[in-house]
Amino acid sequence: MALLVERHNAAVSRLLWRFVKTRTDLEDLVQDTFLRMVRGLPNWRGEQPFAHWLLRIASNTGRDYFRRQVVRRRWNVETTTVPGDLPEPEAIDPGGDPASRSAANEIKTLLGQLPPDERALLTLHHLEGWSLADIAGQYGWTITAAKLRAWRARRRLRALFKTNDSP
């Protein structure tokens, strides 16, 4: 088991980094992914390569993280009555290439305003290069549904860009 973790730690971290902004969240998601791996290992049938199966678990972990964020945000809005009580912004981990990191963070912030499924879809499709068919299979959608979600998400993004541009 330890060998599996050692072998796939970097790949899982790389994928999950697309979903988070901070190192703390990355650590949480990576550990969650490996815990799911341990629990799901008896069900792995070997029909697909292990790395592929594990990255699928990781992408599900990422989507669940997006869903939890929405719930947490809603809860914060409902319980926060004083404007000054807003939660502290997350500390952003400085990266090796500041321009890339800044662009990645800008994208994560923009995508953070989309519904979790659309956010996960665009993250995997645009940043990780997964095909829509792969994503549809991963999340149990039809390809048409995935295309529709992608189209809706892009439309929402355009609206967000316009909102950000307007004074």
Next chain:
Amino acid sequence: MKDSPPDPDARWENLLNRARGDVGPTADLAASLRAIREVEIAPARTGWAADFSLLFSSGPVIPACLAGAAAFALLATWQAWDSWQTLPWVQLIDSAVGGSS
């Protein structure tokens, strides 16, 4: 003269091209190993509650319950009908209202 804002699609592509080069940190391997080791050494759940939930977690339990309930209802109806026919007061009522028996 004010510049018009760039096309959202072009801005998105530009952002994507830059963001793809972002390489994140690798998670702490020792922490991940510790996490899975804790799961591995955690005892398997035991006790009547676990056995009970295991018993009712399998797929065919609900159809089997429904089939059992249907069989019971059929048997009870048959028994009730049988008793109804043999009760003497039923025959009395029947003759009082001019039944055939």
